[in-house]
Amino acid sequence: MIAIGSMLADLLDRIPLHVVGTEVSVEVTEVELALPIESRITDDATLLVSAPRGRLATGFDPHAGHVRVTFVGRSP
Amino acid sequence: MNTRARPGNAFPVEEFVQALSAQLDMAQDALALKARTGRPLTFALKDLAVELKVFWEVQPDGRLLLRHAAPGETGASTVNLGFTTITRAMVEENTLAFGLEDDGRSLGELGGEEGLDDRDRRRLEMVGVRTVGQFRKVMEGADPRQMEALLGTPVDRLRLALERSSTPVVTGHEVVRRPDGRRLLRIQGANLTNGERPRVRLGGEAVEVIEARPHEVVVRPLTHHRSGEVEVLVGAMSAHGFFELPGDPTPTQEVATT
Numbered sequence: 001m002i003a004i005g006s007m008l009a010d011l012l013d014r015i016p017l018h019v020v021g022t023e024v025s026v027e028v029t030e031v032e033l034a035l036p037i038e039s040r041i042t043d044d045a046t047l048l049v050s051a052p053r054g055r056l057a058t059g060f061d062p063h064a065g066h067v068r069v070t071f072v073g074r075s076p
Numbered sequence: 077m078n079t080r081a082r083p084g085n086a087f088p089v090e091e092f093v094q095a096l097s098a099q100l101d102m103a104q105d106a107l108a109l110k111a112r113t114g115r116p117l118t119f120a121l122k123d124l125a126v127e128l129k130v131f132w133e134v135q136p137d138g139r140l141l142l143r144h145a146a147p148g149e150t151g152a153s154t155v156n157l158g159f160t161t162i163t164r165a166m167v168e169e170n171t172l173a174f175g176l177e178d179d180g181r182s183l184g185e186l187g188g189e190e191g192l193d194d195r196d197r198r199r200l201e202m203v204g205v206r207t208v209g210q211f212r213k214v215m216e217g218a219d220p221r222q223m224e225a226l227l228g229t230p231v232d233r234l235r236l237a238l239e240r241s242s243t244p245v246v247t248g249h250e251v252v253r254r255p256d257g258r259r260l261l262r263i264q265g266a267n268l269t270n271g272e273r274p275r276v277r278l279g280g281e282a283v284e285v286i287e288a289r290p291h292e293v294v295v296r297p298l299t300h301h302r303s304g305e306v307e308v309l310v311g312a313m314s315a316h317g318f319f320e321l322p323g324d325p326t327p328t329q330e331v332a333t334t
């Protein structure tokens with residue numbers, strides 16, 4: 001599990017935002033992600049999250065939450 | 077055998093939201109850093125919604141705490157938190173403006189014998205009163221009995237707290253150096269003027285008052301002043317403290333006698 005801020009930056013890093021083809025190029029200008037998460041709050045009130053580990057339910061599963069985030073592109 | 081996981085700590089809602097906001101700030105900073113690598117397009121966080129399974133706890137003093145549901149726990153509530161980016165102007169419109177003239181001391185300064193207790197302070201915080209300056213603004217012009225009915229705090233305690241909130245107090249000092257090298261002393265506190273210029277004594281000697289505002293008074297120490305007691309006289313009331321001026325004092329001129 002990692003801090004939610006790190007997860008958000010990591011998610012965006014993994015999305016191809018600029019794809020150059022031979023005839024057509026694609027540039028992503030806005031990204032909206034919605035995904036289930038497992039979450040936990042540490043002793044210093046930091047929210048730690050991770051993607052759910054699988055579909056096999058056990059008695060030790062943390063409760064699943066949900067996160068929806070929107071990133072918007074802009075020229076620096 | 078009960079294998080239920082041990083529940084985690086509970087946090088005040090505002091503390092958790094602040095911690096989450098700090099995380100989002102870090103994410104924004106990380107995204108902004110990428111712009112410095114020369115990328116033609118960069119991304120910023122526009123909005124975020126988080127759904128969490130939590131349990132709510134209400135403390136005896138009325139504080140609301142939330143605790144994340146542990147694995148195996150049932151009956152958790154669902155809380156949805158939404159964050160969106162707003163401009164600086166919107167932040168300033170919707171938050172309290174902390175003026176330099178306001179008395180920013182905490183309500184704890186009005187405690188003590190027969191003063192506001194923890195429960196009184198909590199009730200005041202729930203109606204948005206967190207500082208002595210805010211308390212005075214709310215109480216001035218208000219009927220104490222109506223305030224007693226609203227807050228549940230006895231009239232006598234409110235009146236005593238209001239008196240204490242208006243009492244002059246010295247909280248600190250700092251040395252101010254003028255361009256010509258002269259040293260002035262800035263005395264910090266609250267209620268240090270009542271509209272008229274206060275009188276100030278350093279080490280028992282009267283000194284010139286250069287500037288006077290409710291939260292600070294600037295005086296010109298005499299050349300031999302180094303440390304001692306500060307006394308600020310505001311009408312019939314006075315406030316006391318101590319001062320210390322760094323550096324060697326100019327020695328007083330002594331007349332040689334034979």
